[in-house]
Amino acid sequence: MDINDALSAFGALSQKTRLDVFRLLINAGPEGMSAGDVGEVLGVRQNTMSANLSILLQAGLVRNERDGRSIRYFADLDGTKDLLTFLMADCCGGHPELCAQVMETVECRK
Numbered sequence: 001m002d003i004n005d006a007l008s009a010f011g012a013l014s015q016k017t018r019l020d021v022f023r024l025l026i027n028a029g030p031e032g033m034s035a036g037d038v039g040e041v042l043g044v045r046q047n048t049m050s051a052n053l054s055i056l057l058q059a060g061l062v063r064n065e066r067d068g069r070s071i072r073y074f075a076d077l078d079g080t081k082d083l084l085t086f087l088m089a090d091c092c093g094g095h096p097e098l099c100a101q102v103m104e105t106v107e108c109r110k
Contacts, residue, residue: 001082001083001085001086005060005082005086006083006086006087008058008059008060009059009060009061009079009083011059012055012056012058012059012061013059013061015052017042017044017048017049017052018052018055018056020042021038021042021049021052021053021056021062021073022056022061022062022075024038024041024042025038025062025073025074025075026075026080028074028075030074032065032072032073032074032075033072033073034067034070034071034072034073035049035050035053035070035071035072035073036070038053038073053073057073059079060076060079060082061075061076061079061080061083062074062075062076062079063076063079088102088103
C-alpha cells in the first residue's frame with residue numbers, strides 16, 4: 001500500500017456512517033451482510049448507503065459479491081491488513097517487539 005491508497009482509506013473512514021458500516025462488516029465476519037441489511041441496522045436510506053458502500057469499495061476496505069438479486073458486502077480483510085501494515089511499517093524505531101502489544105490487541109479473539 002502506498003501513501004495515496006492509505007489516504008483514500010482514511011478518507012473513506014473519516015465519515016461517521018462509513019466508519020459505522022466498516023465496523024459492522026468487520027463484526028459480521030465471513031458471512032457479510034446485504035446492503036439492505038446494513039442500511040436497516042444503521043438506519044440509513046438505500047441511496048445513501050449505496051454511495052457510502054461505493055466509497056468503501058473504491059478504498060479497498062470492503063468487497064462485494066452478488067447473492068441472487070442482492071449484493072452482499074464484506075470487510076476486505078486484505079485491504080484492512082494492508083492499511084494496518086502501512087501504519088505499523090516503521091513501528092517503534094526498528095524495535096518491532098515493542099509493537100507486539102498493539103498487534104495482540106487487534107488479533108481476532110472469538
